[in-house]
Amino acid sequence: MRKSSLLIAALLAISTSTFSKAMAETVTMHKDIQGISKISLNSAGKLFIQQGNKNSLKIEIDKELIPELNVSKTWNMLNLGLKHSYNYHPNSVKYYVVMKDISQVSTKNSGQVIISSNIKGKDLDLNVENSGSISTKQINVSHSTKIALANSGSISVGNLNTNDLDLSLKNSGSIAISNLHAKNLDSSLTNSGSVNIYGGKVNLQTIKLANSGTYKSQLQASRADIHISGSGSVYADVKDQASVNISGSGDLYVKGKPAFKSVSITGSGQIHSMQTFH
Incomplete structure (x- = not known):
């Protein structure tokens, strides 16, 4: 009985440690975006869009994927995605965008866009x-x-x-x-x-x-x-x-x-x- 209790406690400790580590590996980033009315998600990931009074961008991304992150602006188009088209899990990177004006929303290569407003x-x-x-x-x-x-x-x-x-x-x-x-x-x-x-x-x-x-x-x-x-x-x-x-x-x-x-x-x-x- 004592051995079983010790084994369960050890497994719980490992699970808690793994969960905490996974949580710690998620990084939140904020980027300044101005003068945009179009947005494109070019790879796997989730993009949440709201229309609001000012533009803003928040990114939640797995730490090891930060070198793959590709955020750029072409004229009034904001481009979001990862540099290489690997089979990433959609939850590996999440984008939260507020846009004052919205004239175009695009996605390709398994990207998921949710417009909540x-x-x-x-x-x-x-x-x-x-x-x-x-x-x-x-x-x-x-x-x-x-x-x-x-x-x-x-x-x-x-x-x-x-x-x-x-x-x-x-x-x-x-x-x-x-x-x-x-x-x-x-x-x-x-x-x-x-x-x-x-x-x-x-x-x-x-x-x-x-x-x-x-x-x-x-x-x-x-x-x-x-x-x-x-x-x-x-x-x-x-x-x-x-x-x-x-x-x-x-x-x-x-x-x-x-x-x-x-x-x-x-x-x-x-x-x-x-x-x-x-």
């Missing part, structure tokens, strides 16, 4: 490349918004209010918007990704889907211009008028009773009427 501005670009991710809750942009995802990865947006939205997805990956209000929505989906818009309203929705892939837009559009090439599926809610062009075996599922201004189908593709999204 509402974003307000004139124009905004959200870009993901190569398995990264961006998530944000509320965007209010007076002019135009661009959302682009290339290769794998994900972009998740809560409420989005804008004048024009340009949405692009290439290869695999997913884009999700909880609620969208805009005048014009121009969407392009290539290859096998998925787009989901769960609610809202737009005046004109233009959809271009090539190859496979799924585009599901549960927002109500007054007018829609839909092009399907390949075997993908489009789900759309159209109130007044629709133009449709299908080439291949793709399918269009339409909620609402729009007048079809023009319909062109080449191949085995079909137009289906539906009462609810499924």
Whole structure:
């Protein structure tokens, strides 16, 4: 019994020592950043962004990774990342950024971006490349918004209010918007990704889907211009008028009773009427 107690005590001592050592190896750094409105996370890591009254940057990084840290500014773009693209754990480096103006947020190579505050501005670009991710809750942009995802990865947006939205997805990956209000929505989906818009309203929705892939837009559009090439599926809610062009075996599922201004189908593709999204 005494030996067991001594063994447990020794293991607890080792665990506590290891934990303390791990905690001690995390270093917090502060850097001065001025004149930025764009930000890019270029490697693995987590970036937390807030919009505030002044710019600031705090970095929490494993001590042994400090030589790998690469922070630079190009014009109004703040670049964050590690010099070499090793398979670092996302928690190895965390960036906490406050920006007064936000016009572009980009990430690539497995970087994770979390925008924790509402974003307000004139124009905004959200870009993901190569398995990264961006998530944000509320965007209010007076002019135009661009959302682009290339290769794998994900972009998740809560409420989005804008004048024009340009949405692009290439290869695999997913884009999700909880609620969208805009005048014009121009969407392009290539290859096998998925787009989901769960609610809202737009005046004109233009959809271009090539190859496979799924585009599901549960927002109500007054007018829609839909092009399907390949075997993908489009789900759309159209109130007044629709133009449709299908080439291949793709399918269009339409909620609402729009007048079809023009319909062109080449191949085995079909137009289906539906009462609810499924």
